[in-house]
Amino acid sequence: xxAVTNGYVERLLQGQGQLPASPLSxxxxxxxxxxxxxxxxxxxxxxDEDWRFTDLSPLYKAMLEPSSQAVPVDxxxxxxxxxxxxxxxxxxxxxxxxxxxSALRPETGVVIAPLASALKRHGDRVQAELGRLVPGVDxxxxxxxxxxLRDGAAVLVDGERDARRxxxxxxxxxxxxxxVYPRALVVVGRGSRCMVIEDFVSIHQGAGLTNGVxxxxxxxxxxxxxxxxxxxxxxxxxxxxxxVRVARxxxxxxxxxxxxxxxxxxxxxxxxxxxxxxxxxxxxxLVSGRQLADTHSFLDHALPHGRSRQLHxxxxxxxxxxxxxxxxxxxxxxxxxxxxxxxxxLLLTERAHxxxxxxxxxxxxxxxxxxxxxxxxxxxxxxxxxxxxxxxDSSARDLLTFAFAAQIVERIALPxxxxxxxxxxxxxxxxxxR
Amino acid sequence: MDRSSLLQVRGLTATVAGVEILKGIDLTIxxxxxxxxxxxxxxxxxxxAKVLAGHPAYEVTGGDALFEGRDLLGMVPEERARAGLFLAxxxxxxxxxxxxxxxxxxxxNTVQGGRGRDELDPLEFDDYVQDKLKxxxxxxxxxxxxxxxxxxxGEKKRNEILQMAVLEPRLAILDxxxxxxxxxxxxxxxxxxxxxxxxxxxxxxxxxxxxxxxxITPDYVHVMDQGRIIKTGDRELALELEGRGYDWVADEYxxxxxx
Numbered sequence: 240x241x242a243v244t245n246g247y248v249e250r251l252l253q254g255q256g257q258l259p260a261s262p263l264s265x266x267x268x269x270x271x272x273x274x275x276x277x278x279x280x281x282x283x284x285x286x287d288e289d290w291r292f293t294d295l296s297p298l299y300k301a302m303l304e305p306s307s308q309a310v311p312v313d314x315x316x317x318x319x320x321x322x323x324x325x326x327x328x329x330x331x332x333x334x335x336x337x338x339x340x341s342a343l344r345p346e347t348g349v350v351i352a353p354l355a356s357a358l359k360r361h362g363d364r365v366q367a368e369l370g371r372l373v374p375g376v377d378x379x380x381x382x383x384x385x386x387x388l389r390d391g392a393a394v395l396v397d398g399e400r401d402a403r404r405x406x407x408x409x410x411x412x413x414x415x416x417x418x419v420y421p422r423a424l425v426v427v428g429r430g431s432r433c434m435v436i437e438d439f440v441s442i443h444q445g446a447g448l449t450n451g452v453x454x455x456x457x458x459x460x461x462x463x464x465x466x467x468x469x470x471x472x473x474x475x476x477x478x479x480x481x482x483v484r485v486a487r488x489x490x491x492x493x494x495x496x497x498x499x500x501x502x503x504x505x506x507x508x509x510x511x512x513x514x515x516x517x518x519x520x521x522x523x524x525l526v527s528g529r530q531l532a533d534t535h536s537f538l539d540h541a542l543p544h545g546r547s548r549q550l551h552x553x554x555x556x557x558x559x560x561x562x563x564x565x566x567x568x569x570x571x572x573x574x575x576x577x578x579x580x581x582x583x584x585l586l587l588t589e590r591a592h593x594x595x596x597x598x599x600x601x602x603x604x605x606x607x608x609x610x611x612x613x614x615x616x617x618x619x620x621x622x623x624x625x626x627x628x629x630x631x632d633s634s635a636r637d638l639l640t641f642a643f644a645a646q647i648v649e650r651i652a653l654p655x656x657x658x659x660x661x662x663x664x665x666x667x668x669x670x671x672x673r
Numbered sequence: 674m675d676r677s678s679l680l681q682v683r684g685l686t687a688t689v690a691g692v693e694i695l696k697g698i699d700l701t702i703x704x705x706x707x708x709x710x711x712x713x714x715x716x717x718x719x720x721x722a723k724v725l726a727g728h729p730a731y732e733v734t735g736g737d738a739l740f741e742g743r744d745l746l747g748m749v750p751e752e753r754a755r756a757g758l759f760l761a762x763x764x765x766x767x768x769x770x771x772x773x774x775x776x777x778x779x780x781x782n783t784v785q786g787g788r789g790r791d792e793l794d795p796l797e798f799d800d801y802v803q804d805k806l807k808x809x810x811x812x813x814x815x816x817x818x819x820x821x822x823x824x825x826x827g828e829k830k831r832n833e834i835l836q837m838a839v840l841e842p843r844l845a846i847l848d849x850x851x852x853x854x855x856x857x858x859x860x861x862x863x864x865x866x867x868x869x870x871x872x873x874x875x876x877x878x879x880x881x882x883x884x885x886x887x888x889i890t891p892d893y894v895h896v897m898d899q900g901r902i903i904k905t906g907d908r909e910l911a912l913e914l915e916g917r918g919y920d921w922v923a924d925e926y927x928x929x930x931x932x
Binding site for chain 2: 618619620621623624625626627628629630631632634635638639641642643645646
């Protein structure tokens with residue numbers, strides 16, 4: 240195992256030296272720093288506490304190479320993933336911006352652009368924020384992402400703007416066997432508002448590594464709705480980190496849905512940078528076959544009057560494995576924190592498996608914090624009730640599973656996405672009844 | 674065996690967790706009839722109802738049951754429902770996240786499909802269910818809520834009656850549909866049963882009280898005790914039970930067994 244992991248970071252960094260230098264020296268510096276850090280790190284194994292349940296050895300054994308040239312993708316290939324409500328769309332194919340697949344409806348005060356062009360026109364703004372929220376100096380994957388940093392999505396909203404149109408950031412994996420490094424930066428200034436959908440899709444059935452980093456800055460009294468859809472191929476490896484910083488009276492609401500990938504890991508870190516912030520964090524992971532979906536969240540209440548609500552649900556079928564680790568830290572001085580976290584897990588088969596660990600650490604004395612976790616199977620009385628009304632055993636189970644998952648899906652304020660996701664888990668009506 | 678009967682049960686025995694609850698039930702129901710099954714708590718009335726609906730917690734250990742000449746006990750619960758058997762639950766189950774309207778339509782179309790009839794699309798179904806609501810005087814707001822979630826006891830029973838009216842079963846078994854109801858709710862239940870009462874259908878009322886029988890006159894009244902039907906009579910028997918309780922029926926039965 241060690242032999243494999245020791246050389247692994249180097250393998251991921253092969254070819255990084257050929258990256259064309261940016262005219263921006265600070266960006267070259269950011270990369271160089273990350274390269275140095277990555278070289279000093281090893282990738283995690285199950286001996287690391289944070290990766291106990293998530294064995295990445297299948298990833299380490301897979302032969303992957305950096306995506307060197309973009310595979311041509313036509314509009315029809317991404318058609319099934321489009322979100323009609325979101326007419327602002329940036330599409331990246333294997334990490335590279337695809338202008339022909341993207342669509343933009345400019346709004347005053349709202350910059351939606353590939354990072355490369357945002358750097359040209361709003362370089363100072365990007366420089367001030369890029370790389371600040373990549374958590375954990377010991378995380379090899381986000382260091383590797385930054386070392387490869389070349390392009391990505393930039394969303395900048397300023398001047399008390401309400402970016403009414405949802406912004407769809409679509410990261411397409413087009414070539415099996417490629418390692419790609421999606422990157423997104425969202426900066427929403429004081430009193431502004433936006434909704435961003437990060438969407439990870441595959442147009443092949445093969446393996447590949449998506450190693451993404453997202454940074455979201457929520458300004459004072461600003462509001463960001465962040466929808467994250469991971470619907471990559473069932474053979475993919477998906478490792479992503481999202482850092483969120485919320486300033487005074489800011490609101491961050493995130494819904495992450497994990498459907499695809501053989502092994503996926505989502506690290507979400509939300510930090511309170513001012514008083515009176517509000518976090519609403521919802522998650523849904525659906526696993527079947529031999530899939531593993533791991534969500535690690537860390538909500539950092541650092542200042543008074545923060546509120547957080549988190550509901551994470553896992554549905555595990557087949558021999559699937561879902562992992563949830565939800566840490567809530569209430570630091571000394573974060574008085575009047577009001578935090579509630581719930582982890583609810585549904586096991587559909589005997590071979591399915593869930594590991595859930597809510598972790599509440601409180602160092603303030605005047606707080607209201609609650610957390611809970613349940614792991615269970617479908618309720619036999621509910622199944623019988625539905626069957627007594629004519630539904631087959633499998634329809635009854637599908638319907639109850641659907642209802643369990645729908646609670647999260649319905650929190651996505653985009654009807655087309657809700658419908659599409661509901662179709663994934665919806666019972667097949669009365670098809671098999673005849 | 675008489676294959677023209679709607680339901681014919683012979684020598685039915687059943688256990689739950691190894692304990693025998695039904696100890697040999699015989700019951701024949703013809704189309705067009707209303708039967709009441711009465712008896713003290715723990716007599717096996719509800720178990721009998723659940724066994725007929727195919728509840729998996731109960732194991733049938735003997736006897737047989739024919740539903741329109743078909744082997745009922747060999748069918749899984751959904752086959753029984755599609756064949757036209759309906760159980761109104763004593764304790765209707767809450768199903769959060771599933772709206773009543775979509776559940777009703779799913780159930781309706783499944784049962785219709787099972788009977789080889791056409792399904793209804795959402796608009797057609799809405800017309801159909803609105804008619805039923807009007808007929809039963811049930812608040813349409815019930816449709817938009819999750820199935821039974823947060824319903825009061827009365828609302829739950831009304832919802833069972835609505836499901837029954839929508840599914841139009843050949844044989845409806847109402848398990849304590851009247852317990853815990855105020856007069857208005859009781860009227861809705863009684864009205865629902867009357868609507869269903871045709872020469873082709875039959876109804877079994879499992880009840881602890883005589884009250885419901887003021888609204889629905891049964892053709893037969895059966896008294897259950899310790900897992901058996903120990904006496905069968907007509908409406909007069911129900912009134913007598915109201916006045917005298919159940920003990921005398923059990924005494925009579927024991928005397929007959931000794932003799």
